[in-house]
Amino acid sequence: MSDWRVRAVRASKRPFSRTTDRRPADRTSAPEHSMDPRSEQHSDVHEPVSLERSVVDAAVYHDGRRIETPASLAEIYRDLPGKPGTMAWIGLYRPAEAQLVEAAEKFDLHELALEDAIVAHQRPKLERYGDTLFVVLRAARYLDDVEEVDFGEIHLFVGPDFVLTVRHSQSPDISMVRSRLEADPDLLALGPEAVLYAVLDAVVDGYAPVIAGLQHDIDEIETEVFGGDPEVSRRIYELSREVIEFQRATGPLLEILRSLEGGFQKYGTDEELQRYLRDVADHATYAAERVDGFRQMLQNILTVNATLVSQRQNEEMKQLAEAGHAQNDEIKKISSWAAILFAPTLIGTVYGMNFDEMPELHWAFGYPFAIGLMGVVCVSLYLIFKRRNWL
Numbered sequence: 001m002s003d004w005r006v007r008a009v010r011a012s013k014r015p016f017s018r019t020t021d022r023r024p025a026d027r028t029s030a031p032e033h034s035m036d037p038r039s040e041q042h043s044d045v046h047e048p049v050s051l052e053r054s055v056v057d058a059a060v061y062h063d064g065r066r067i068e069t070p071a072s073l074a075e076i077y078r079d080l081p082g083k084p085g086t087m088a089w090i091g092l093y094r095p096a097e098a099q100l101v102e103a104a105e106k107f108d109l110h111e112l113a114l115e116d117a118i119v120a121h122q123r124p125k126l127e128r129y130g131d132t133l134f135v136v137l138r139a140a141r142y143l144d145d146v147e148e149v150d151f152g153e154i155h156l157f158v159g160p161d162f163v164l165t166v167r168h169s170q171s172p173d174i175s176m177v178r179s180r181l182e183a184d185p186d187l188l189a190l191g192p193e194a195v196l197y198a199v200l201d202a203v204v205d206g207y208a209p210v211i212a213g214l215q216h217d218i219d220e221i222e223t224e225v226f227g228g229d230p231e232v233s234r235r236i237y238e239l240s241r242e243v244i245e246f247q248r249a250t251g252p253l254l255e256i257l258r259s260l261e262g263g264f265q266k267y268g269t270d271e272e273l274q275r276y277l278r279d280v281a282d283h284a285t286y287a288a289e290r291v292d293g294f295r296q297m298l299q300n301i302l303t304v305n306a307t308l309v310s311q312r313q314n315e316e317m318k319q320l321a322e323a324g325h326a327q328n329d330e331i332k333k334i335s336s337w338a339a340i341l342f343a344p345t346l347i348g349t350v351y352g353m354n355f356d357e358m359p360e361l362h363w364a365f366g367y368p369f370a371i372g373l374m375g376v377v378c379v380s381l382y383l384i385f386k387r388r389n390w391l
Contacts, residue, residue, distance in 0.1 A: 054095035056167075057178065062086045064185030073099070077106045087192055088162045091174050095166060103164055109157055110134070117155045120168040124252035126259050133158040135196065135256065138249035139172040139203045142213035149210055149242045151249065154203070156196060163195040177202045190270050197273055200257070200280050207250065207287040214243065214294055218301070225305045228312065236302050243294045250288040257281040336385040343381060344374035 058076055060068040063085045070076045076088050092099065097118050104114045110129035116122050122136045139152040152169030165174055177198045181188040188194055217239055224232040257280060264274050351358070351370050363369075385391045 054092045054099055056091045056093045057175070058088070058090045059178075060086065060088050061188060064181075064187070064189030066182060073103065073106075085189065086161060089178070089195060090162070090164050091178070092164070092166045094168055100166070103157075107132070107157065107159060107162055107164065109164075113157065117157075117166050120153055120155075122153070122155070124249060124256060126256040131160050133196070137172075137199065137203050137253070137256075139169070139206055140210045140246060140249055141171045141206060142210045144213070147213070147217060149214070149246060151245060154199065156199060158192045158196050160192070163192045165195075165199065172199070172202050172206055174199070174202075190273050193269060193273055197276050197280065201276070204253070204280050204283045204287065207246075207283075210246065211287060211290050214239070214246070215290075218294060218297055221298075221301060225301060225308065228308070233302075233305060233309075236298060236305065240295070240298045240302070243291060243298060247288075247291045247295060250284065250291050253284050254281070254288055257284055332385075332390040336381070336390045340378050340381045340385070343377035347374050347377070 055073060058070050058073065059066045060070065060076065067086075073090065076090060090103070092103075100114060100117055103109065104111075108130075109132065113127065113129055113132075113134035116134070116136065124138050125136050127134045133156070135156040135158065137154050137156070139154060141150050141152070142148075143150055150169075150171065152167070152171035154168070154172060154174075155166040157164040157166075167174065177195075181194065181198050187198075221232060221236055221239065224235070257277065260269075260277055261274075261281065263269070269277075347370060351366075382391065
């Protein structure tokens with residue numbers, strides 16, 4: 001056994017949770033239909049990892065028809081005939097490291113592809129290792145109840161006489177893909193490339209409901225923006241993140257399909273299969289263009305929302321300024337009258353102190369003079385404040 005496989009086998013003895021998908025495992029049933037032993041509970045954390053625990057469905061096909069449904073991977077390795085028209089298709093769901101290591105031993109998978117399949121969380125890509133293709137796809141589905149996009153991941157090893165699908169999430173529903181191909185033996189008879197096409201087609205077709213859901217969300221956001229909803233900025237941000245994630249799933253997919261199309265002649269791809277793959281490329285291009293449009297629309301909506309928020313803030317500031325101006329006018333009036341009334345009060349206070357040595361007390365015109373002085377001061381202040389528009 002080569003050094004990297006020895007290291008991988010040693011690594012497989014670590015706890016199971018270390019090597020599986022970092023997201024919480026789905027507790028719902030797997031979409032594939034045959035074997036589904038994932039519902040078993042781990043009663044002992046030191047229990048050895050079963051190599052068959054993640055096998056959801058496995059079959060051997062000849063000329064597009066299922067001829068055997070092995071109960072274990074070992075049977076597939078032992079019984080897979082090495083003759084034209086026969087292939088094996090194994091579906092794994094969040095497999096253990098040891099299971100992938102054994103599959104790599106039997107099918108001679110490259111160590112770098114194996115590492116990617118174990119770690120997961122890869123960007124969509126296509127790589128060729130000898131006569132084996134390694135393809136990573138990102139599936140997506142729209143959750144109506146929470147109005148969010150859920151992204152999945154699937155890895156495919158496509159060899160001359162086998163297909164190994166490794167799912168790290170519930171989507172895409174491989175059972176529907178398998179059922180579709182088994183119902184069309186002529187298509188399935190085209191071999192592993194037909195399985196790759198069907199999975200690509202299922203992933204791309206799954207984008208259509210997501211596009212419709214995102215379009216609905218954007219329409220709602222436009223209404224909320226012009227309706228003045230204060231929470232709309234947060235929703236725009238969250239939706240923008242989903243669109244960016246969706247763009248990361250659809251963008252590299254176009255490069256994958258272009259690479260496949262570039263190898264049609266070199267690898268002798270069946271002409272009918274070429275047409276099918278070109279159709280998938282057309283749908284993927286449409287999805288990528290819509291996603292790019294969504295991102296631009298959200299940027300425009302965010303700009304419009306920022307403008308509307310600024311306008312509302314300016315209106316509020318204007319209203320506050322007008323209220324402050326009106327308040328200042330009232331304060332001016334009150335201050336003016338207070339000053340006018342303060343002058344006679346001051347004069348009356350001075351002459352009301354009852355001192356004997358005040359010359360004006362014994363003056364015959366003292367009282368009229370004091371009253372006249374009060375009147376002159378009050379009228380003068382009134383005219384001054386009136387001229388300054390304080391009154």
